[in-house]
Amino acid sequence: MSSKPKVYLTQGIPSNALRMLQEKCDVTMYDEQKAGAMTISREEFLRSIKGVDAIYLPFPVKIDVEVLDTTGPQLKVIGTQSVGLEHLDLKECARRNIKVGYTPNVLTDAVAEAAIALTLATARRYKEGMQSVVKGEWGSTWDNSLYLAGKEIRGSTIGIVGLGRIGSGVAKRLRAFDIARLLYCGRTKRDNDTELGAEYVAFDTVLKESDFVIACCSLNNSNQRLFNAEAFGKMKSSAIFINVSRGTLVDQEDLYDALTNGEIYAAGLDVTTPEPLPTDHPLLSLPNCTIVPHLGSATAVARNAMADLTARNIIAGLNNEPLVTPVPA
Numbered sequence: 401m402s403s404k405p406k407v408y409l410t411q412g413i414p415s416n417a418l419r420m421l422q423e424k425c426d427v428t429m430y431d432e433q434k435a436g437a438m439t440i441s442r443e444e445f446l447r448s449i450k451g452v453d454a455i456y457l458p459f460p461v462k463i464d465v466e467v468l469d470t471t472g473p474q475l476k477v478i479g480t481q482s483v484g485l486e487h488l489d490l491k492e493c494a495r496r497n498i499k500v501g502y503t504p505n506v507l508t509d510a511v512a513e514a515a516i517a518l519t520l521a522t523a524r525r526y527k528e529g530m531q532s533v534v535k536g537e538w539g540s541t542w543d544n545s546l547y548l549a550g551k552e553i554r555g556s557t558i559g560i561v562g563l564g565r566i567g568s569g570v571a572k573r574l575r576a577f578d579i580a581r582l583l584y585c586g587r588t589k590r591d592n593d594t595e596l597g598a599e600y601v602a603f604d605t606v607l608k609e610s611d612f613v614i615a616c617c618s619l620n621n622s623n624q625r626l627f628n629a630e631a632f633g634k635m636k637s638s639a640i641f642i643n644v645s646r647g648t649l650v651d652q653e654d655l656y657d658a659l660t661n662g663e664i665y666a667a668g669l670d671v672t673t674p675e676p677l678p679t680d681h682p683l684l685s686l687p688n689c690t691i692v693p694h695l696g697s698a699t700a701v702a703r704n705a706m707a708d709l710t711a712r713n714i715i716a717g718l719n720n721e722p723l724v725t726p727v728p729a
């Protein structure tokens with residue numbers, strides 16, 4: 401029997417991080433081929449974690465009292481390969497002295513770039529454009545018609561909800577687009593706002609005055625369904641809503657209504673509820689709703705860095721050393 405500490409992974413990870421773990425630990429991993437499902441079920445997860453010393457979460461999987469009880473008192477460390485923490489019962493982990501590591505900073509640029517990409521793709525109607533090419537409905541973009549004419553970012557007012565690491569990364573990049581105003585809201589005024597040329601305003605002001613509202617905040621108990629009928633009702637009918645935060649920030653039924661009633665112009669979503677979004681979901685039928693499969697941090701550079709950091713956090717935790725990036729206390 402191996403005397404190495406046991407680590408369970410809920411999905412495969414990049415090879416460098418896997419090698420780092422395998423050198424020090426006895427690694428077992430969810431086998432999607434064998435299970436016949438891409439994502440691990442709760443039952444399979446609970447069956448697999450019994451007796452392990454560490455859990456590696458390549459994507460968010462709920463960690464609650466039942467998971468911690470099932471794993472057992474030997475559990476020392478959890479590494480989540482994400483900057484979002486809403487899937488973890490951090491209080492319970494702290495109470496049990498289980499260390500938790502996450503992956504801030506290394507994905508900031510990738511997610512900020514993805515937010516810009518989604519903003520542009522939505523504003524310039526790329527979903528409709530791509531579909532029209534495939535369907536052989538390519539119209540003339542060179543006559544005087546407004547065939548698939550979208551919106552420009554230049555000269556617009558942009559409102560960022562949450563000027564943290566990712567929101568700041570988005571703000572920094574937006575400066576290159578010659579925008580008119582940059583507004584932001586959040587729990588506190590940020591020290592870097594002057595440098596970014598961003599004005600701290602109320603959430604309502606962001607909604608009422610922005611041509612683009614970009615949600616970059618982290619999810620917490622008070623902002624679930626922040627974007628609901630009331631919020632969409634306050635936005636300009638020409639506004640574009642972008643979400644690179646979390647799906648549960650949005651009431652999707654209200655978003656569907658807002659997009660179909662013309663309350664807002666379009667939406668671009670990197671995140672949904674649930675993920676994956678069922679292929680028959682009503683939002684997918686809307687030409688003015690661009691949805692991508694949570695690609696925010698999906699660059700090879702970011703994902704490798706996230707995996708390496710998670711492996712280093714787990715190894716540090718198993719060695720009773722401070723984690724490289726522990727979750728904030």
Ligand code: DGY
Nearest residue numbers: 481482483484696697
């Ligand atoms: C995170 O790290 O929480 C991101 O959503 C991953 O893309």
